[in-house]
Structure formats: C-alpha cells, structure tokens
Amino acid sequence: DAGITQSPRYKITETGRQVTLMCHQTWSHSYMFWYRQDLGHGLRLIYYSAAADITDKGEVPDGYVVSRSKTENFPLTLESATRSQTSVYFCASSEYREHSPLHFGNGTRLTVT
Amino acid sequence: EDKVVQSPLSLVVHEGDTVTLNCSYEVTNFRSLLWYKQEKKAPTFLFMLTSSGIEKKSGRLSSILDKKELFSILNITATQTGDSAVYLCAVVRNSGNTPLVFGKGTRLSVIA
Numbered sequence: 001d002a003g004i005t006q007s008p009r010y011k012i013t014e015t016g017r018q019v020t021l022m023c024h025q026t027w028s029h030s031y032m033f034w035y036r037q038d039l040g041h042g043l044r045l046i047y048y049s050a051a052a053d054i055t056d057k058g059e060v061p062d063g064y065v066v067s068r069s070k071t072e073n074f075p076l077t078l079e080s081a082t083r084s085q086t087s088v089y090f091c092a093s094s095e096y097r098e099h100s101p102l103h104f105g106n107g108t109r110l111t112v113t
Numbered sequence: 114e115d116k117v118v119q120s121p122l123s124l125v126v127h128e129g130d131t132v133t134l135n136c137s138y139e140v141t142n143f144r145s146l147l148w149y150k151q152e153k154k155a156p157t158f159l160f161m162l163t164s165s166g167i168e169k170k171s172g173r174l175s176s177i178l179d180k181k182e183l184f185s186i187l188n189i190t191a192t193q194t195g196d197s198a199v200y201l202c203a204v205v206r207n208s209g210n211t212p213l214v215f216g217k218g219t220r221l222s223v224i225a
Contacts, residue, residue, distance in 0.1 A: 042217035101147050104155035
C-alpha cells in the first residue's frame, strides 16, 4: 500500500545502546522529516532531508544521526541512547518544502531504560 | 525566536457545542499555516492556509487566517465525540533550518 511506514512500532532499549528507527515512503516525496513528540514540548524537528544525500539539522539534532541514500528511506539512528531520548518518534514526508502539507507515519514509541 | 502558541491547552465540551481553537504565531519568513488533528496515532492534515480572510471549510470544520494580526482559528460546529483529539497548528517558513514550527496543541474532549 502507498504511504509512509515506520518500524518498529514499539522499542525498548537500554542506555548506551545504538538504536535505528526505520522510515519508508512510497510517494517519492522529496522531503522527509523526523520529529519527536513529548508532553509539554509538542512536536520538535530532529532532522530533515530535501532529497537523497541531502540532510539538515532541525531543532534537536544532538545524539541522532540520519542518512538518506535512497529517496524512499530515511532511517534515524540514536548512536548511544539516553533516557532523555524516550519519546514518540514520527517520520513525515512532503512533496515540497513550502507548498504541501506533511504526511506522517504512525510513529515509533521508544523507551530507553 | 520563532514561536507558535495555541490556546486553550485543553478544553472539555458537550456534544453539539461549537468550539474555537486559537493559534497565534511570531515567525520569520511566514509561508503558510497548517492545522492537523491527532488522535491516538499520527497527525492527519486538516487545512492549509496561505491567504488572509479566506475561510477553508470541510464539513463541520472551518479555519481562517489573519496575517495582519498573526493568528488563525479553527472552528468546529456541532461537535461529536469523534472530534476528541489534539489539534495541532504549524507554521511553514520559506527559509531557515526548521521548515515548520509546531504549536504544542489543544486537547479537545467532547463528552456525550
């Protein structure tokens, strides 16, 4: 089915471990985004990408790494997970930066113990 | 610092009531304003507003933008329990390292 899918839906990991969250979209949208959503903070942008091999930092990039070798995939890696990275992570895509709305995946709930 | 402020943070209404949700913004390089509805999972798109004074409507929901006073409102008439959700407002910028700036949302609860 067309759309944007995230995996896993739920993940529990320990402090210090590396974790990768996957995001795949079938629309061939140019732009892809990673957000985290926390109570009291709303949605905050971690990284975004305008095209394959082009990525930019958002508001809260520290502790995260992204890559975009193919247009349809935009994985987010936590290099050494910390408890403060416990959150719900949303991947999103849009056709254009300014002119089109974001389409969100269903999210990954990550717990770091 | 760019910011988007939504009010109220939460409200509880009875079915059939009309509600107005507010979104004010202070954002450089404003391009457009988006409204989303978030139930249990991902936010879903409601409206995109780019011009002042032009109302967008979809069923019982409507929204309007005032670029002079820097705010938008989302109206929901004849509310139903299915309208219970968090409503998010986001401002799209023409440039800058954050393409969209989100507000923290308004949590609406509609009780029967």
